[in-house]
Amino acid sequence: MKQEKGFRKKGLTKKSENMADWYNNVVVLADLADYSEVKGSMIIKANGYALWEKVQATLDQKFKEDDIKNYYFPLMIPYYLLKKEKEHLEGFSPELAVVTHAGGEKLSEPYVLRPTSETIMYKTFADWIHSYRDLPLKINQWCNIIRWEKRTYPFLRTTEFLWQEGHTVHQTEAEAVSMALKALKWYEDFYKEHFAISPYIGIKSDQEKFAGAKTTYSIELVIPNGKALQAATSHNLGDNFSKVFNITFLDNRGEKCHPWQTSWGLSTRSIGGLVLIHGDDSGLILPPKVADPQLVILVIPSKQEGKFDKTEKYSQKIYEKLVAKGLRVKIDREFKYSLGYRINEWEIKGVPLRLEIGNEEVSQKKIRFVRRDNFEQGLISINNLKEIDDLLVKIQKDMLSKSDKIKRDMTKEVNEYKEFKEMVRGQKMFLRAFWCGRKECEEKIKQETKLSTRVLELKEINKQQKGKCIYCGQQAKHRWLFAQSY
Amino acid sequence: MKQEKGFRKKGLTKKSENMADWYNNVVVLADLADYSEVKGSMIIKANGYALWEKVQATLDQKFKEDDIKNYYFPLMIPYYLLKKEKEHLEGFSPELAVVTHAGGEKLSEPYVLRPTSETIMYKTFADWIHSYRDLPLKINQWCNIIRWEKRTYPFLRTTEFLWQEGHTVHQTEAEAVSMALKALKWYEDFYKEHFAISPYIGIKSDQEKFAGAKTTYSIELVIPNGKALQAATSHNLGDNFSKVFNITFLDNRGEKCHPWQTSWGLSTRSIGGLVLIHGDDSGLILPPKVADPQLVILVIPSKQEGKFDKTEKYSQKIYEKLVAKGLRVKIDREFKYSLGYRINEWEIKGVPLRLEIGNEEVSQKKIRFVRRDNFEQGLISINNLKEIDDLLVKIQKDMLSKSDKIKRDMTKEVNEYKEFKEMVRGQKMFLRAFWCGRKECEEKIKQETKLSTRVLELKEINKQQKGKCIYCGQQAKHRWLFAQSY
Numbered sequence: 001m002k003q004e005k006g007f008r009k010k011g012l013t014k015k016s017e018n019m020a021d022w023y024n025n026v027v028v029l030a031d032l033a034d035y036s037e038v039k040g041s042m043i044i045k046a047n048g049y050a051l052w053e054k055v056q057a058t059l060d061q062k063f064k065e066d067d068i069k070n071y072y073f074p075l076m077i078p079y080y081l082l083k084k085e086k087e088h089l090e091g092f093s094p095e096l097a098v099v100t101h102a103g104g105e106k107l108s109e110p111y112v113l114r115p116t117s118e119t120i121m122y123k124t125f126a127d128w129i130h131s132y133r134d135l136p137l138k139i140n141q142w143c144n145i146i147r148w149e150k151r152t153y154p155f156l157r158t159t160e161f162l163w164q165e166g167h168t169v170h171q172t173e174a175e176a177v178s179m180a181l182k183a184l185k186w187y188e189d190f191y192k193e194h195f196a197i198s199p200y201i202g203i204k205s206d207q208e209k210f211a212g213a214k215t216t217y218s219i220e221l222v223i224p225n226g227k228a229l230q231a232a233t234s235h236n237l238g239d240n241f242s243k244v245f246n247i248t249f250l251d252n253r254g255e256k257c258h259p260w261q262t263s264w265g266l267s268t269r270s271i272g273g274l275v276l277i278h279g280d281d282s283g284l285i286l287p288p289k290v291a292d293p294q295l296v297i298l299v300i301p302s303k304q305e306g307k308f309d310k311t312e313k314y315s316q317k318i319y320e321k322l323v324a325k326g327l328r329v330k331i332d333r334e335f336k337y338s339l340g341y342r343i344n345e346w347e348i349k350g351v352p353l354r355l356e357i358g359n360e361e362v363s364q365k366k367i368r369f370v371r372r373d374n375f376e377q378g379l380i381s382i383n384n385l386k387e388i389d390d391l392l393v394k395i396q397k398d399m400l401s402k403s404d405k406i407k408r409d410m411t412k413e414v415n416e417y418k419e420f421k422e423m424v425r426g427q428k429m430f431l432r433a434f435w436c437g438r439k440e441c442e443e444k445i446k447q448e449t450k451l452s453t454r455v456l457e458l459k460e461i462n463k464q465q466k467g468k469c470i471y472c473g474q475q476a477k478h479r480w481l482f483a484q485s486y
Numbered sequence: 487m488k489q490e491k492g493f494r495k496k497g498l499t500k501k502s503e504n505m506a507d508w509y510n511n512v513v514v515l516a517d518l519a520d521y522s523e524v525k526g527s528m529i530i531k532a533n534g535y536a537l538w539e540k541v542q543a544t545l546d547q548k549f550k551e552d553d554i555k556n557y558y559f560p561l562m563i564p565y566y567l568l569k570k571e572k573e574h575l576e577g578f579s580p581e582l583a584v585v586t587h588a589g590g591e592k593l594s595e596p597y598v599l600r601p602t603s604e605t606i607m608y609k610t611f612a613d614w615i616h617s618y619r620d621l622p623l624k625i626n627q628w629c630n631i632i633r634w635e636k637r638t639y640p641f642l643r644t645t646e647f648l649w650q651e652g653h654t655v656h657q658t659e660a661e662a663v664s665m666a667l668k669a670l671k672w673y674e675d676f677y678k679e680h681f682a683i684s685p686y687i688g689i690k691s692d693q694e695k696f697a698g699a700k701t702t703y704s705i706e707l708v709i710p711n712g713k714a715l716q717a718a719t720s721h722n723l724g725d726n727f728s729k730v731f732n733i734t735f736l737d738n739r740g741e742k743c744h745p746w747q748t749s750w751g752l753s754t755r756s757i758g759g760l761v762l763i764h765g766d767d768s769g770l771i772l773p774p775k776v777a778d779p780q781l782v783i784l785v786i787p788s789k790q791e792g793k794f795d796k797t798e799k800y801s802q803k804i805y806e807k808l809v810a811k812g813l814r815v816k817i818d819r820e821f822k823y824s825l826g827y828r829i830n831e832w833e834i835k836g837v838p839l840r841l842e843i844g845n846e847e848v849s850q851k852k853i854r855f856v857r858r859d860n861f862e863q864g865l866i867s868i869n870n871l872k873e874i875d876d877l878l879v880k881i882q883k884d885m886l887s888k889s890d891k892i893k894r895d896m897t898k899e900v901n902e903y904k905e906f907k908e909m910v911r912g913q914k915m916f917l918r919a920f921w922c923g924r925k926e927c928e929e930k931i932k933q934e935t936k937l938s939t940r941v942l943e944l945k946e947i948n949k950q951q952k953g954k955c956i957y958c959g960q961q962a963k964h965r966w967l968f969a970q971s972y
Binding site: 044095103111162 | 579589
C-alpha cells in the first residue's frame with residue numbers, strides 16, 4: 001500500500017539532503033502518524049502512540065511517587081475565564097478555537113477549546129483552597145490540547161496535540177521554585193535516560209516565557225540541522241494567577257495570603273524531537289528503552305528445504321528464550337517479501353537491533369546481529385544470549401553520547417556580532433553569546449538573524465561573568481544560548 | 487472545607503430516602519468529581535480518576551492481548567464527514583458542539599467535536615485498506631467525547647466524558663459478529679470481576695440501537711431503584727459505513743468487496759454505575775479489586791502516652807507487612823480529628839476494609855477489622871495476616887452476589903399489560919415480557935409507562951418460545967427486558 005502514491009513510491013528522501021522532507025516521509029513510512037481530513041491535525045498511528053504510552057508510563061510513575069494525583073478538567077473553557085489574566089489571554093488569543101453553537105442553539109457565552117488549562121483549573125482551586133492545610137495541592141492531567149497553527153508539522157506543531165500538564169499550589173515561593181525545578185529534572189532525566197537525548201536546560205527570557213509566568217524553565221533540544229526545539233517547559237507562575245483568580249489561604253498565623261503556583265508540561269512534540277535527532281537516511285532509530293520491538297529476528301529462508309525447517313526451529317527457540325528474558329521481540333517470517341525489502345521495513349521503523357538467522361548461523365550455532373544505530377555487525381554464540389542485553393544497553397548509551405556530541409558540535413561561543421551574523425549564513429548553530437538582557441537587543445538580533453534567545457543555562461545562572469552584549473556592547477552578566485526555533 | 491456549604495454542611499442524604507440527591511452528594515463528598523464552570527461538565531477528581539485508571543489498565547491489557555493497537559484521531563470532525571451517513575447524522579445532530587471560529591477567523595467549513603469517531607476514522611480506513619491482507623484492522627482509542635446534554639448528572643450523563651472506542655474491520659460478517667461479541671464479553675467480565683456488578687447482556691431493539699449499526703449489543707445495569715443504566719455497547723456495523731465511506735478490499739479471488747465493521751465503547755459512566763449499585767447511606771462502597779486504598783489502618787490514640795507509642799509502632803509494623811504483601815494500604819494518624827470523623831471519612835470514600843488498632847488490640851496481639859460492605863466486625867491475630875487477603879476476596883465475592891441478588895429481585899416476569907402498568911406505578915422494576923418486535927407497540931408502551939426495551943438477553947435469542955405480545959397480543963417469540971432508563 002505504502003508504495004502507491006507520492007513519496008511512498010519513491011521511498012525516503014535523504015535526511016542529509018532535505019531534513020524537512022525526510023521528516024515528513026519518515027513519520028508516515030514508520031507508521032508513527034498519518035495526515036487527516038482535519039487541517040493541521042494528524043492521526044497518531046500505532047507506532048507513534050506506543051511511544052507516547054512509554055512517555056506516559058515513565059512520567060506518570062514519577063508523578064505518583066511524588067504524590068501528584070491525576071484529575072480531569074473540562075475541554076471547553078468559558079471565554080470569560082480566559083479573559084481574566086491579560087498576558088495569558090494575549091498570548092493565546094491568536095491560537096484559539098471557539099465553540100459558538102451547541103445542542104442546536106447559539107450559545108450565549110462562547111467556549112474556547114483549552115489551549116492550556118490554567119484558567120479553568122484555577123477558578124476551581126479558589127473553591128478548594130482555604131487553609132495552609134489544603135496545601136500543597138499537586139495535580140496532573142493527561143489530555144488533548146487545541147492551538148490553531150498556520151504552519152504545521154506532524155508531532156512538532158499540530159492544531160491538536162496530547163500532553164500532560166502538572167499544576168501545583170504552594171505556601172511559599174521557595175516551594176514553588178523547587179517544584180518547578182523538580183518537574184524540569186523529571187523531563188531532563190526522561191530525555192536523557194529514555195529518549196537518549198542530551199538537552200539544554202535553562203530559563204527563558206521575559207520575551208520567550210509562558211504567557212502569565214514569572215519564570216519559565218525550558219528543555220531545548222539541539223536538532224542536527226542546528227535548530228532548536230522547545231521540548232518541555234516548567235513555570236513558576238508566582239502569585240500572578242492566584243491574585244487574578246482570588247485563590248487565598250489562611251497561613252498558620254491566621255493571615256490571608258495568595259499562594260504560589262507552578263505548571264509544567266510535556267507533549268507529543270517530544271516524539272518529533274526523537275525522530276529528528278536520532279533518525280538517519282534509512283529511517284527512524286529508536287532507543288532500546290522505548291522501542292517496541294527492541295529487536296527483530298529475521299528468519300532467512302534457504303533453498304534447501306530440509307535445512308530451512310531447522311532454521312525456523314532454531315529461530316523460534318531463540319525467540320522464545322529472548323521473550324522469556326523479558327525483551328520485546330518480533331520474529332519476521334514474511335518470506336513472501338524479498339530479504340532486502342524486509343530489512344528495509346525494520347530499518348525504517350527504527351528497531352534498535354536486528355538478528356539474522358540463516359543456514360550458516362544455524363550450523364555455527366551463532367546469531368548474526370546488526371545494530372540499527374551504526375550498522376555494526378557481529379556474531380553471538382547461542383550459548384551467550386546475555387550479549388544481547390549488553391548490546392541493547394550499549395546502543396542506548398551510544399545514542400545518548402551521539403546526541404551529546406551533536407549538541408556540542410552544533411554549539412559555538414561567539415564574541416562579535418559580525419561573527420554571529422556570519423554563522424547564521426552558513427550551517428545553522430546554537431550560538432553562546434553575551435546578552436545584556438534588554439528586550440530591544442533581543443528583538444533586533446531576531447529580526448536580523450532569525451535567532452532568538454533559547455535559554456540561559458541553569459549552570460550559568462550563578463556563574464556571573466563580565467562581558468559585553470553581543471548586540472549593543474553594554475555590560476552583560478551571562479552568555480545566553482541563541483538559536484533558530486524549529 | 488467540605489462542611490462549608492449546602493449538603494457539605496448537612497452531610498449525606500440517605501440513599502434509601504432520595505437516591506438522586508444521595509448520588510449527587512456522595513460523588514462530591516467521596517472526592518470522585520466536582521462541579522465546574524462549564525455547564526453540564528464535571529471535574530473528575532483524584533478518587534474518580536483513579537477508578538478510571540483501573541478501568542483503563544484492565545481493558546487496555548485485554549485489547550493488547552488481542553493485538554488491538556491504540557491510535558489517536560482528531561477531536562474535530564469536518565461537518566461534511568458527519569453528514570455522510572444519514573442515520574448517524576440524525577442520531578447525533580441534537581448533541582453536537584460546533585466550532586465555527588479558529589485562529590481569529592470564521593471557518594469556511596465548521597467542525598463538530600467528536601460525539602463518537604466512526605466518520606473521521608472510516609474516511610481514513612478507506613485509504614489504508616486495499617487488500618484482504620490489510621484485514622482485520624483492529625484499533626482502539628482512549629479519548630474525550632462531547633455530547634450536548636440538557637439534563638446532566640456527574641459520570642452518568644455529562645456534556646464531556648472519557649471513554650475508549652474500539653473500531654475493527656473484517657472480511658466477513660461472521661468475523662465482525664465474533665469481534666463484537668468478544669468486546670461485549672470483555673465488558674461483561676470487567677463489570678463482574680472488577681466492579682462486582684452482575685449485568686444483563688443482550689441485543690438492542692432497532693429503535694434503541696446505535697445510529698448506523700446493524701446490531702447493537704449492550705450491557706445493562708440494574709440500579710437498586712429499578713431503573714436501567716446502559717453501561718457499554720458493542721456494534722456490528724455491517725457494511726453500512728464501509729459503503730458510505732467507500733472502504734473496499736480485494737478478496738483472495740481478486741474481487742472488490744466492502745468489509746464488515748464493528749465499534750464498541752465503555753465510558754466514565756461505568757463509575758456512576760459502580761456508585762449507584764454498591765453505595766449505601768454511609769457513602770461509597772468500592773470492590774477491593776479496584777479500590778485504592780483497599781484497606782485503611784486507623785491508629786486509635788490512647789490517653790496513656792507511653793502505651794500509645796507502642797500502638798503506633800505496632801500499627802506501623804502491620805502497615806509495612808501489608809504493603810510488602812502488595813496490598814494498597816493507607817495508615818490514618820489524623821489525631822487532630824475525632825475518631826468518629828475519621829471513620830466517617832473512610833466510610834464515605836468506600837474503602838473496603840478498615841483495620842482498627844488501639845491499646846486493647848496491641849495487648850491481645852490482634853487487629854480489629856470492619857468490613858465496609860456489611861459492617862461485619864471481627865478480630866484477626868497478627869500471626870495470621872493472610873486472613874486479610876481472604877477477607878478482601880470475600881468482600882469482592884459478596885458484593886457481586888449482592889448485585890446479582892438486586893438484579894434478580896428487581897426483575898419480574900409479567901404476562902398481562904394490566905399487570906405491567908400496575909408495576910410501573912409502584913416500585914420501578916425490570917419487566918420481562920413478550921413483545922412482538924413491532925415499533926408501534928414499543929413506542930406505545932414507552933409513552934404509556936416510560937419503560938423502554940432494554941435488551942433481548944443473549945441467552946434468550948435461540949430459545950424460541952410461543953407467546954403473545956404484552957401490548958397487542960399478536961404472536962411474539964421472545965421475552966424482552968423492559969425498564970425505565972436512568
